Amino acid sequence: MISEHPIIVANWKMNTTLADAIIIASSVRKALEEMHHVEVILCPEFVWLYPVKEKLSKFPLSNLKIGAQNISQFDNGSYTGEISAQMIKNLVQFVILGHSERISNFDEDENTTNKKIKLALDHDIYPIVCVGERTKSETSVTFVVNKLKRILKTISHEEYQNILIAYEPIWAIGTDKEAESDYVDEVAKKIKEELSDDLKVLYGGSVDSENASNYLIHRHIDGLLVGRASLKAREFVEICSLANGGCDDIG
Numbered sequence: 001m002i003s004e005h006p007i008i009v010a011n012w013k014m015n016t017t018l019a020d021a022i023i024i025a026s027s028v029r030k031a032l033e034e035m036h037h038v039e040v041i042l043c044p045e046f047v048w049l050y051p052v053k054e055k056l057s058k059f060p061l062s063n064l065k066i067g068a069q070n071i072s073q074f075d076n077g078s079y080t081g082e083i084s085a086q087m088i089k090n091l092v093q094f095v096i097l098g099h100s101e102r103i104s105n106f107d108e109d110e111n112t113t114n115k116k117i118k119l120a121l122d123h124d125i126y127p128i129v130c131v132g133e134r135t136k137s138e139t140s141v142t143f144v145v146n147k148l149k150r151i152l153k154t155i156s157h158e159e160y161q162n163i164l165i166a167y168e169p170i171w172a173i174g175t176d177k178e179a180e181s182d183y184v185d186e187v188a189k190k191i192k193e194e195l196s197d198d199l200k201v202l203y204g205g206s207v208d209s210e211n212a213s214n215y216l217i218h219r220h221i222d223g224l225l226v227g228r229a230s231l232k233a234r235e236f237v238e239i240c241s242l243a244n245g246g247c248d249d250i251g
């Protein structure tokens with residue numbers, strides 16, 4: 001089951017060495033011993049999934065989970081270099097899908113993301129589905145909601161409780177130009193109204209410990225997807241701690 005607590009996802013992308021991955025994961029695990037009102041999902045590179053899982057499973061915590069950053073759109077077969085959902089289903093509980101870097105660097109489109117969501121669900125992996133607009137001028141709640149509807153087009157409504165949405169305006173990723181939190185809350189609210197209240201909606205785009213609370217205080221924002229700031233253990237732990245702190249709801 002997806003947690004009712006704020007959810008903080010760390011997307012390490014292709015940035016950590018094995019030593020980095022183990023150090024960050026261990027620091028987060030240690031800090032989480034004192035945090036019981038936040039759910040954290042660490043998404044290491046594929047090759048570090050097993051060692052990170054091994055490390056964390058020595059002293060498991062129920063609110064610390066592991067996710068992958070991608071899966072193949074195919075279930076098995078002659079697809080050199082691909083990694084399927086069934087290969088990693090015993091290593092992860094979550095998978096990030098449709099990230100803008102998959103779209104811009106690897107030509108993935110809404111259909112590809114849709115196929116991957118179905119495969120993840122078939123293998124009992126919770127998809128973290130990214131959606132967002134490319135430029136600030138394209139920014140509109142309707143644009144984002146319609147895009148998400150297309151991505152989820154063949155997914156049954158019963159499955160929505162097993163899916164996390166990460167609203168990530170592409171212009172805010174890796175830029176230090178985070179989106180206005182009121183606007184993000186409006187997008188999250190609309191997604192829930194138009195698709196389902198069962199969907200949890202996270203925000204991602206230049207989140208750090210300075211701005212995290214701006215989002216977490218909003219009623220419709222259920223957590224954060226963190227890129228760069230998740231590579232610094234202390235910074236990431238601070239974000240988790242802010243989420244754990246249960247900011248008053250002004251949404």
Ligand code: PEP
Pocket residue numbers: 011168172173174175176204205206207225226227228229
């Ligand atoms: C991301 O990669 O999805 C992301 C939000 O990155 P950053 O936090 O670095 O903007």
